[in-house]
Amino acid sequence: MNITAICQNCENVFRAPLTDTSDGVNCPHCDHRHVVPTGAVVPHDEGVTITRCVVCPSRELYLRKAFSQRLGLAIIATGFILSSIAWANHHIWWCYGILMASAVIDFLLWMVVKNLLQCYRCHAEYRGYIETDQHTLFSLEVHEKYRQEKHRLAEQARADAFAKKHADSETDA
Ligand SMILES: [Zn+2]
Ligand SMILES: [Zn+2]
Structure with a gap:
């Protein structure tokens, strides 16, 4: 590991x-x-x-x-674009075939990695x-919990820095 x-x-x-x-x-x-x-x-x-x-x-x-989310998205997006072209040209079966193929490629890639x-x-x-x-x-709920914690810590650090600056200027004066 x-x-x-x-x-x-x-x-x-x-x-x-x-x-x-x-x-x-x-x-x-x-x-x-x-x-x-x-x-x-x-x-x-x-x-x-x-x-x-x-x-x-x-x-x-x-x-x-x-594999990167970008690669996964690229595969699906390419499949979507190609199938739209096929659809526009009235190649209905090509359209379905391409969509299916992009899902299969996505799956095979996952099988490997x-x-x-x-x-x-x-x-x-x-x-x-x-x-x-x-x-x-992935759970959005848990992700949100950690995102908010990060935000809270950043806020706290800012507040601490401000309080310290304030205290320093008081001692200077
Ligand atoms: Zn290091
Ligand atoms: Zn960790």
Whole structure:
């Protein structure tokens, strides 16, 4: 299994192997050590599996196709455009055929690359784990929760910075 994440220290993207015996992952850029929480990576019948994010406090991960959303969209969009052209030229069967083919290509690509797990909070990606019932598809509700948390933290940081500036100017005066 491996992890692709943004380093919590230098904010560079790094990829590192992860096993059930790793107690930490080091960033190759700044050597910052991300301690793997106990029980995050556990052995499974045919390999290892993951129960939570290892680089941030989040316990929530979601499954997504391991190829970029852009590529998936490009396949569907190309199929749509080509089928519209076929439709406009009254090639009805071509139109259906093309739509079907783009869905099949999308599916075959997924068969090859399968899923990855992504953290809602820090967007770290995990590949090469054994999928379990605990791993679920994207939930907008959970995503919204983390988006709002991020927003709240940013607001708090701004408020703190303002309060500090205010206090500094008081001591100056
Ligand atoms: Zn780093
Ligand atoms: Zn995370």
